[in-house]
Structures are given as structure tokens and as C-alpha cells.
Amino acid sequence: MTSSVERTGAVVLDGGAGKGGPRGQQVVEILRSAIIMGNYEPGERLIEATLSTELGTSRGPVREALRQLENEGLVMSFPYRGAVVLGVSDEEVQEVLIPIRLTLERYSFMHALDRITEEEFAELGKQVWLMEQAAAADDLAKHVEADLRFHEIVISASGQTHTVQIWRTIWPRIRAYFFRYGRGQDLTRMVEEHRDLLAALQTRDPDVMLTQIERHIAVPVPARVATKDAKPRATPARKAGS
Amino acid sequence: MTSSVERTGAVVLDGGAGKGGPRGQQVVEILRSAIIMGNYEPGERLIEATLSTELGTSRGPVREALRQLENEGLVMSFPYRGAVVLGVSDEEVQEVLIPIRLTLERYSFMHALDRITEEEFAELGKQVWLMEQAAAADDLAKHVEADLRFHEIVISASGQTHTVQIWRTIWPRIRAYFFRYGRGQDLTRMVEEHRDLLAALQTRDPDVMLTQIERHIAVPVPARVATKDAKPRATPARKAGS
DNA sequence: CATCCGTTGATTGTCGACAATTTGTATGAT
DNA sequence: ATCATACAAATTGTCGACAATCAACGGATG
Numbered sequence: 001m002t003s004s005v006e007r008t009g010a011v012v013l014d015g016g017a018g019k020g021g022p023r024g025q026q027v028v029e030i031l032r033s034a035i036i037m038g039n040y041e042p043g044e045r046l047i048e049a050t051l052s053t054e055l056g057t058s059r060g061p062v063r064e065a066l067r068q069l070e071n072e073g074l075v076m077s078f079p080y081r082g083a084v085v086l087g088v089s090d091e092e093v094q095e096v097l098i099p100i101r102l103t104l105e106r107y108s109f110m111h112a113l114d115r116i117t118e119e120e121f122a123e124l125g126k127q128v129w130l131m132e133q134a135a136a137a138d139d140l141a142k143h144v145e146a147d148l149r150f151h152e153i154v155i156s157a158s159g160q161t162h163t164v165q166i167w168r169t170i171w172p173r174i175r176a177y178f179f180r181y182g183r184g185q186d187l188t189r190m191v192e193e194h195r196d197l198l199a200a201l202q203t204r205d206p207d208v209m210l211t212q213i214e215r216h217i218a219v220p221v222p223a224r225v226a227t228k229d230a231k232p233r234a235t236p237a238r239k240a241g242s
Numbered sequence: 243m244t245s246s247v248e249r250t251g252a253v254v255l256d257g258g259a260g261k262g263g264p265r266g267q268q269v270v271e272i273l274r275s276a277i278i279m280g281n282y283e284p285g286e287r288l289i290e291a292t293l294s295t296e297l298g299t300s301r302g303p304v305r306e307a308l309r310q311l312e313n314e315g316l317v318m319s320f321p322y323r324g325a326v327v328l329g330v331s332d333e334e335v336q337e338v339l340i341p342i343r344l345t346l347e348r349y350s351f352m353h354a355l356d357r358i359t360e361e362e363f364a365e366l367g368k369q370v371w372l373m374e375q376a377a378a379a380d381d382l383a384k385h386v387e388a389d390l391r392f393h394e395i396v397i398s399a400s401g402q403t404h405t406v407q408i409w410r411t412i413w414p415r416i417r418a419y420f421f422r423y424g425r426g427q428d429l430t431r432m433v434e435e436h437r438d439l440l441a442a443l444q445t446r447d448p449d450v451m452l453t454q455i456e457r458h459i460a461v462p463v464p465a466r467v468a469t470k471d472a473k474p475r476a477t478p479a480r481k482a483g484s
Numbered sequence: 485c486a487t488c489c490g491t492t493g494a495t496t497g498t499c500g501a502c503a504a505t506t507t508g509t510a511t512g513a514t
Numbered sequence: 515a516t517c518a519t520a521c522a523a524a525t526t527g528t529c530g531a532c533a534a535t536c537a538a539c540g541g542a543t544g
Contacts, residue, residue, distance in 0.1 A: 022321050022504095022527060048496070058529045063496090064309060071313035071411065073404050079263050080496050080535045092404050095349050100408070103341045162315050162334050162415060166342070169313065169411060173404060264497060264534095290526070300499045305526090322505045322526050 007039040008055065024061035027051075028068045035074045035085055036176045037141070042087030046075060072172040088177045097174055102217045104167050105151065109197075109213045111158035113204050120157050121202065124150060128194050135187035143187055144175060150194055154201070249281040250297065266303035269293075270310045277316045277327055278418045279383070284329030288317060314414040330419045339416055344459045346409050347393065351439075351455045353400035355446050362399050363444065366392060370436050377429035385429050386417060392436055396443070 008030045031051070034040060052062045066083045069075045077083035088097070127150040134143035148171065155167050178185070193216050200212040250272045262268050273293070276282060294304045308325045311317045319325035330339070369392040376385035390413065397409050420427070435458050442454040 024527080025321070047494090049494090059496090060528055063306075064527095067306060067309055068313075071310075071407075073407055076403065076407075077496095079267070081537090082495065086403060088404060089402070092402050096345060096402070096405050096408070099345045100342050103338060103345065107337050160331070160334050160338070161318065161328060162330060163338050165313075165315055165318075166338070166411070169408070266497080289524090291524090301526090302498055306497095319526095323507090324525065 008034050008051075022061070023057050024064040024068075027055060027057065027061050027065035030055065031065055031069060032072065032074060032172055035069070036172060036179055038176075038179055040085045042085050044085045046083045046085065048082075072169050074172055074176060087180075088173050090177075090181070093174065093177050097170060097177075098217065100166075101170055101174065102214070104155065104163055104170065105217055106210065106213055108155040108158040108160070108163055108167075109201065109209055110206060111160065112154050112201060113206060113209060115159065116154070116157045116201060120153055121198075123153055124198050124201070127153070128191065128198060131187075131191045131194060135191050138187070140179075140187070143190070144179075147190065147194070148175070150197075250276050250293075264303070265299050266306040266310075269297060269299065269303050269307035272297065273307055273311060274314065274316060274414055277311070278414060278421055280418075280421055282327045284327050286327045288325045288327065290324075314411050316414055316418060329422075330415050332419075332423070335416065335419050339412060339419075340459065342408075343412055343416065344456070346397065346405055346412065347459060348452065348455055350397040350400040350402070350405055350409075351443065351451055352448060353402065354396050354443060355448060355451060357401065358396070358399045358443060362395055363440075365395055366440050366443070369395070370433065370440060373429075373433045373436060377433050380429070382421075382429070385432070386421075389432065389436070390417070392439075 031046075040046070046066060048059045048062050048066070052059045055062065066075060066077060070077050070083065073088070074086060075083045076086050127146045130146035131143055131150070134140075134146060151171075152167070155164055158164075196212050197216055200209045203209070262271065273288075282288070288308060290301045290304050290308070294301045297304065308317060308319060312319050312325065315330070316328060317325045318328050369388045372388035373385055373392070376382075376388060393413075394409070397406055400406075439454050439458055442451045445451070
């Protein structure tokens, strides 16, 4: 069994220099990345004590991180029973996650048309350039990173609280899905699509924008892959609420 | 200024008898209910220490509850700066939240057609009956409660992990919205609609089901109300991730 | 042989104290 | 007066220890 140190890719947190806010936040990023990259298999358990010692922190931050990941749909947890990594079914991605993403992005891009600043345009251009570099180097991780930032910039620019919040809970699952099953994507074509999106934004024409965004989000590849959700040991799910 | 004890409607947790799982979970339900019912105004700060003493627990559970509420879009928090109650704009409800809800419910109801059991049908009938009682007594809270359970039963019956999870992060905002602005709803008509939904499920006919669900979720009342989002004191939002 | 309890080990939930960070206020220089 | 700086208050972040709960095991019992 591989040690988690290798899987999380981090030996110890908070070296003193390159910080990233509170520890809990750093833990979220490390674990999210590890899960999305496929270092943890669906069904695998995540034990607070183990993770905390391996990440060189206490259980508190790890606990919070797990709750955050639960909200991003990457893990599921049960009272007194812990957390397990979650899978995503092909069907749910195509019929639920992608349509929701389309709703979010359509709204955001349309809103961004009158609000986006020159500064943000520049930043978008930079991300496209980064994607291009990543595509040339066939660096999937960097490509995904730039892709993500591109969309986050636009969605944040629209300045709608809930849209941004929901986006942040939706994209990790989609990313995890593509990382697990969708390797066969054409990175170069993705670069082109983002270039088109940026161009559409710059026209400030709603019709053009709408066409481009719907083309971009369009269902990619109906690959039909089985899911492997799993409960920790047994027993039903956490009770709903109110 | 009203004391939070009155606003949360709870003096102390865990009387010993009617429990509801871990304390943190109970805190979530109390606070969520209080926010949805309008006991806290958008922009208002939620201080961990204050809440914990008033709820008779330590800060740990309160912290977790606040994170959960953040994921439900009821509050927004910033590192070292705390949490504030969030509002929802009319526009975002109509153009983002409702469409997402439609996606979720359409998928769930269609799936439920072949999977729902007789037991669940009975439970659905019971909720309709409860709604009817609540409508007769003009008890909005009970009505909403039954309404919520009705949908949760169907969505859970579809057995799709992420759909359920996303649903639980979407409905509180919609509820809060209607509680704040949408008082003028016809409870009796809502009962009828749910009766129709139940009937549609029982026909097991996809076309009938689709028609009913889209009618039910249809945009209710474009009321055009201003939002009052607010940041705690100043400074930008929490950094994204990955 | 199956089933019903106690017991035990592993893991999560909760607490209280302390550290880190931010905001507001007072102080002093220009 | 305005601005910069240092301090103080309020609040969140983190830690380590302890309590509560659950799943598995094993022995007694029918």
C-alpha cells in the first residue's frame, strides 16, 4: 500500500514562506488535487488521524477539509463512520453536472459581457496562452489548471455570489471525471475553443456569446463507464435536515 | 437587539431524549431554520463564540455548522473574518437556482419512474396529506416542511449520489427566498400540484411526468426585489483553490 | 450450527486552552 | 488636519486530550 505522503504530494504544511491561507485551506487543495488526479480510488476511506499525521497538522484542519470535499462531491461522509472517496457515473455527469454547468456558464458569460474589464481580458488572454503552452508540452495538469482559471475569471467577473459558489462545488467532480476517464481529449482543440470564447466576449454580442458557450460546454464523449460508489462499511446515509 | 436564544428557538442542545445525531448536525438545523425563517437578516454577522454559548455547546460544532451553511449558500465566510448571512437576488433565483432545480428534479422524477417503491408512494401520499392539513391551517412552516420532504423522497429514490447532494445545497436558498419575499403563494394550489406530481409518478409515463414536473417548477413570480449581500467588514473574497 | 450479547479496537465527535490574524483606536509626526 | 505607526480588542484558526459511537470479534447459549 502506497503511503499517503506520496499520494498527497506534500510532506509538511506551511514551510514558512509560500503560504496559502489557513492550514485547512491548504489541506483542501492538497486532497482535492490528489483525488482529482486519481491518487485515491473511489471507495477508499480517508481517516482523519492518518491524514493529519501525514500532512503534519492536527485533526481540526483535516476535518474541515473533508467537509469541504464532501460539498464538492469528491467524498461522502457518515456520522461516526468517516469519509470515503466518491465516484461519478457517466450518466450523472452527462445528465446533471454538465447541464448545471451550462446553466452557470451561460448566465455568467452573458453577464460578463457588460461587466468584464480590460484587466480581466488580459488575464483571460494569459490563461489561453498558458493553455497553449501546456498543450504543446502535453502537460494535462497545467492545461486543466489554466482552463479552470479561465472559467473562474469569467464567473467571478459576473459578480453573482451564488453562481460562483455553486460553480466551485460543481467543477471538481467534472474534473475528476475527465481525469479518470477522459484522457483522450484534444488539448489543441480545447485551446482553440477558449480562444473563440474570449473572442466572443470581446464582440460583446449576446448572440455570438451564446452560440460559443453552448458549443463549448456541449456534451463531450458518451463513454459509458461504470461507477464505483461505496459506503464505508454499511448502514444508510446521513440524515437530511430540517 | 434581540437575543439569539430567541432567534434560534433553542435554549440548549441534546436534552437527552430527542436527539438528532451529532451536535454539529443539530446546530446546522437550528441555524438553517432560523435563517430561512428570516430571524437573521442578510448582512448580519454570525460569531462563533456567541452562537456556541447561546446554543450550549463548544465552538467546534458551531464552526462545522457554519461551513455547512456556507455550502448551502446561506452564509459566506472569510478567513479570520467570520461569517455573514447572505441574501439572494431575484435574478439569480430565476436564472440560476430555479433552472438548476429543474435539471435536478427532471432527472430525479424521470429516474424514479421505474425505481420508486410502494412504500415510497405511501410516504409521498402522507406528505401531500400533511401539506393539505398545513394549507387548511395556514401553517406555512409545516407546509414547506412537507413540500421539502416530498421532493427529497423522490430525489433520494432516484438513488443518484450527486443529484441528492446538489439538491441539498440548492433548496435552502430557494426556501429562504420564498420565505423572505414570496409570502403571497397559494398553498391550496401547491397541494394540488403535488397531488398531480404524485399521480404522474403513478402513471409511470415519462411524457406525463415531464409535463407535470416542468409545470411545477415553472418560474413563479418575477417580483423584482433588491438583494442585500454584504461582506463582513472589508477586503476581497476567500481565494479559490487548486 | 445459528444467534445473541459483552468486550475490544478503531475512529469520529466534542471540549477548553492557546496562537495567529484582522480591525479599530489612540498616539505622534509632518 | 492628514497620514503613518503602534497598540488593544475582538474573533477566527489550531492543537492535544478526552468522550461517544460504531464495527468486528468471540464466547456463551439455545
